[in-house]
Amino acid sequence: MEGLARRRFLMFLASSPLLGCTAAGRLLAEESLDAIRLPEYLIKSPAEALDVFDFHTAAKRTLPPAHYGYLATGTDGNETLSANRRAFEDIYLRPMRMVDTSDVSLETTLLDERLESPIVLAPVGSQRAFHADAELASARAARAQEHLQILSNVTSNPIEDVIAARGKPVWFQLYPTSQWATAQMMLERAERAGARVVVLTVDLNSGSNRVLLGQYVRTDDRDCSSCHGAGGVEDFLRMTPMYEGSSVTFADFDTSDMTWDYLDRIRRATSMKIVVKGVVTREDAASAVDAGADVVYVSNHGGRAEASGWGALESLPEVVEAVDGSVPVMIDSGFRRGTDIFKALAMGADAVCIGRAYIWGLAAFGQPGVEKVLEMLKAELSMVMGQMGARSIAEIGPQHIGIRR
Numbered sequence: 001m002e003g004l005a006r007r008r009f010l011m012f013l014a015s016s017p018l019l020g021c022t023a024a025g026r027l028l029a030e031e032s033l034d035a036i037r038l039p040e041y042l043i044k045s046p047a048e049a050l051d052v053f054d055f056h057t058a059a060k061r062t063l064p065p066a067h068y069g070y071l072a073t074g075t076d077g078n079e080t081l082s083a084n085r086r087a088f089e090d091i092y093l094r095p096m097r098m099v100d101t102s103d104v105s106l107e108t109t110l111l112d113e114r115l116e117s118p119i120v121l122a123p124v125g126s127q128r129a130f131h132a133d134a135e136l137a138s139a140r141a142a143r144a145q146e147h148l149q150i151l152s153n154v155t156s157n158p159i160e161d162v163i164a165a166r167g168k169p170v171w172f173q174l175y176p177t178s179q180w181a182t183a184q185m186m187l188e189r190a191e192r193a194g195a196r197v198v199v200l201t202v203d204l205n206s207g208s209n210r211v212l213l214g215q216y217v218r219t220d221d222r223d224c225s226s227c228h229g230a231g232g233v234e235d236f237l238r239m240t241p242m243y244e245g246s247s248v249t250f251a252d253f254d255t256s257d258m259t260w261d262y263l264d265r266i267r268r269a270t271s272m273k274i275v276v277k278g279v280v281t282r283e284d285a286a287s288a289v290d291a292g293a294d295v296v297y298v299s300n301h302g303g304r305a306e307a308s309g310w311g312a313l314e315s316l317p318e319v320v321e322a323v324d325g326s327v328p329v330m331i332d333s334g335f336r337r338g339t340d341i342f343k344a345l346a347m348g349a350d351a352v353c354i355g356r357a358y359i360w361g362l363a364a365f366g367q368p369g370v371e372k373v374l375e376m377l378k379a380e381l382s383m384v385m386g387q388m389g390a391r392s393i394a395e396i397g398p399q400h401i402g403i404r405r
């Protein structure tokens with residue numbers, strides 16, 4: 001009983017602006033440290049979520065081991081995966097007080113497209129592995145929450161259906177193969193469907209060593225042939241809508257001979273604008289701009305490409321410097337909170353993509369889960385903008401951050 005009364009008192013204080021400067025406030029802070037050590041809490045509905053990590057816990061409980069492994073995996077010992085999150089800790093925020101932030105706007109523009117927020121859904125392939133409604137659920141959530149969506153060419157749903165579900169064109173992401181005919185077929189189809197932008201992913205040309213995925217797969221003894229086909233990856237790919245009708249083979253995914261000329265080839269084949277996804281160095285940023293990229297997209301594939309041990313946020317400054325305002329810069333890999341997004345914007349990114357965070361929502365609850373993730377990230381970004389004294393995306397700048405030495 002006494003515990004209950006104290007708890008009520010603390011809850012009262014928690015809703016008071018005085019919290020933080022009272023003895024009870026300190027007590028509460030200690031309690032919240034205890035909370036960090038609480039066992040994982042399983043939310044039963046999207047409304048219960050306090051941050052996107054609540055969806056991670058729920059997704060992990062829901063998914064079969066191999067599918068969870070596909071979602072979670074990094075490469076080798078997950079060095080880059082860890083570095084992506086660690087990088088945010090090296091940047092702190094510099095709040096500016098007493099600015100009228102009663103009206104904070106997240107609106108921005110990207111490639112002449114007006115966006116309600118700079119938060120974009122990154123291309124994530126094979127979403128049927130996470131929920132029966134797959135990319136259609138993500139598209140409906142993107143529509144409801146007004147976000148740009150990038151669709152993987154390994155989509156489980158046809159691009160035409162996804163665009164109908166979003167009610168607007170998506171950006172189309174392309175994995176190159178060594179057979180140009182396959183790329184050409186997809187580019188033509190995407191453009192016919194209404195896509196105006198192609199996102200060329202360039203960070204898997206030499207493969208990737210996904211150890212964690214392998215570890216999860218060997219704990220999963222289900223018979224997967226009804227979804228994956230009996231003939232391995234080739235069968236699986238030919239069963240996906242964008243590869244249908246192609247004669248793609250596993251060997252075609254060896255694109256280790258690809259160079260910047262590939263952009264020229266794309267440009268001759270399509271009028272879509274070209275985004276290069278997977279750039280992390282100043283050298284490649286400069287080459288991408290020289291080769292005519294319309295956007296440079298900083299990404300290490302969420303730690304799924306190479307074990308560089310280098311966080312995406314750490315590579316952002318040199319890319320921004322090399323691009324020098326000539327084209328927009330986007331970024332992903334490790335973004336989980338509004339503060340993460342704010343830091344990248346302050347460092348010069350024009351838009352931030354999220355991958356696993358929305359897929360956790362999809363896996364746990366389908367469309368409502370994705371919607372809640374997007375809603376929370378917007379609310380968090382809006383709050384941190386208020387705290388930093390930035391009323392618009394354009395007002396966010398280097399003055400709002402510092403680097404921990």
Ligand SMILES: Cc1cc2nc3c(=O)[nH]c(=O)nc-3n(C[C@H](O)[C@H](O)[C@H](O)COP(=O)(O)O)c2cc1C
Nearest residue numbers: 071122123124125152201301302332333334355356
């Ligand atoms: C399960 C999964 C599938 C992915 N599929 C693709 C894909 O088909 N094409 C692509 O360019 N990137 C793909 N990515 C990478 C994402 O676009 C993005 O770079 C990454 O998820 C960002 O990191 P984050 O998950 O930490 O937010 C995938 C990522 C995950 C987790």
